[in-house]
Each structure stands twice: as C-alpha cells, then as structure tokens.
Amino acid sequence: MEEKIVNTALDNLRKYTGIEGNFTLTRENRLDGKVDFQLPKGKEVFVAEVKREVRNYQLPIIENTARQYKNFLLIAETIFPNIKEELRKQEIAYLDAAGNIFLKTARHYLWIEGHKVEKANIEKANRAFTATGLKVVYLFLTDEHYLNLPQRIIAEEAGVALGNINYIIRGLKEQKFLIQKGKKELQILHKKELLEKWIMSFEEKLKPALHTGNFRFTKTGDEKDWNQMTLKPHETYWGGEPAGALLTNYLQPEVFTIYTSETRNDLIKNYRIVPDAKGNIQVYSKFWKEHDTKNKTIVNPILIYTDLLNTGNSRCIETAQMIYDKHIKQNI
Known part of the structure; x- marks a missing residue:
C-alpha cells in the first residue's frame, strides 16, 4: 500500500511541476523510507512516513516524529485542508497523492496546492x-x-x-x-487496521448521528464533583475524558461525554444538568448491549480510546495510549 501511495504522489508531482522524486523503502527507525528530490538548488533528502489518511488525533504523534528527524516528510493518499494548515504552521513537509506539496528547508521553500486525484473508478459503497x-x-x-x-x-x-x-x-x-x-x-x-478504520469512520458517520445535545452543570461545584455522580445502571455511562480519567487516574476532564438511553427529561432530573448548546457535557445515545461496557460506570475501553484520540488533544492522546497499552493491545 505504501509504495502505491508514494508512486502516485511522485508521479503527480512530476506531472504538475516537473520535480523528480525517488522513493527508497527502508523501514528504518519505524519510518517507511526516504525520498530524494531533485530541486532547483540541488538535491534534498527526506525521511518519509506514509499513511493512507491523516486525522487530527495523529497530529501530536506526527509532530513528535518530525522533531526527531531532520527533513521529515509525511506522504499520504489524503490530507484534509485543516490538517495541511496545521502541518504548515509546524513547518512539517507533506506530499499527497494528488501531487500537492509543502516543504521548507535552508535552500528551498515549496508550497503547491489545488490538484486533485483523478479516480478512474468510484469506490463501491461498503x-x-x-x-x-x-x-x-x-x-x-x-x-x-x-x-x-x-x-x-x-x-x-x-x-x-x-x-x-x-x-x-x-x-x-x-x-x-x-x-x-x-x-x-x-x-x-488485520484487527489493528480494522480498529483504526473504525475509529475514523465512527467520528465521521456514527457519532454525529448519536449526538442528542449538549448540557451544562447547573452549579459550578457539580462539575468539580462530577465523579461523585451516580449514573443509572445499564442506561448511562461515562465516555471520553471522564471515562479516561476513571480508568487511568491521569486526566482531568474538561469535556464530559455521556452515552445514555435515558430521556432528556430524565437526564435533567437525575443529574442536575440543563440543556446548553455550548455546554461541556456532550450527550450521545447508547448503541450497545450491557456486555459491551468496561463496568457499570464507563464504556468499553475501545470506545474510550476512540473518543480520546478523536479530540486531537495531546493530554487525551497520551491517556488513550495508556488505555490501549493496558486494556486493548493484548486483544488486537
């Protein structure tokens, strides 16, 4: 997969700019290879990591990798505009399958956008x-x-x-x-790859459909004592940051995710929360049976891991990695 993505990207870069690039697969230091670019002021060599898509939750890891390696280049089939903007802010070089590129070195500055991948076949709905x-x-x-x-x-x-x-x-x-x-x-x-695809697809397709509204605590003190709330067994569970906090004792929640089958009125009555479009309590419909939870208070570690990764917050991502290592990795 990596070589196909890289070859498409380099072919389109050559097609639109005339810039020649040569990819060598190495698999050294957890990276995928290196790219030699022939640029106006001479050759530039980049170490490369190849991905199919890049998501918000991956940015802290990519930024950390870029700090470790001089002339780091991210190559991906798809890089969304908001991700590209963040990569440019961090001066991280990237190349997508359409031949769009950004790189900045002591001798070269290159930023080309606007090209799109020509898809010969439309992927069948899955x-x-x-x-x-x-x-x-x-x-x-x-x-x-x-x-x-x-x-x-x-x-x-x-x-x-x-x-x-x-x-x-x-x-x-x-x-x-x-x-x-x-x-x-x-x-x-390929269970790990299936999990990664589920994480991305959940955020885009299922979670928005589950969202029933935002709420806030009626009293400031209630937010500080959130972990003293007694959730209704079998119906309401913490997800996201509060679930991560309870599972690791590492995170102080700022956004409170709840999965529930209780009605709106029951939530207001049982937990002293009120509807607020800008509130930091995000409520989602429960979509699983009882056995799919970690315990009577928090959702399954896979869903906690997913929620935390998709925040894009570095502290949440650290917590997610702790959960993955302790509760998920052995089953993947």
Missing part, C-alpha cells in the same frame, strides 16, 4: 462502514465470538435489522478484514 455497519463492527471488535454466531443474534446484539448483517460481513471480506476458515468459521484479519 456497508461495513456505514452508521449501521459500524455498530456491527464494534460488536466484533469488543467481542469477536459474535462473529460466528447466527446472524439473528448478531443483529439483536448490535441493534440493527437482520437484513444488514450479510452485506456488512461481505463488506468486511471485500476489504480483507475477514477470512473464511472452513465452511462456517470466520476470523478477523
């Missing part, structure tokens, strides 16, 4: 990564044994219509995340 499919994939990620249970049970546990299951499983097979073992047994492949 049911596995729709809002409905993501609920099923979450079930498999949190408890893989459901993968080989009857589709009726999978649908019930994920809270989706039975007719979706076959399409979702087919979609996972098409993207090489599932393999057939024997006549009836399925097994997840």
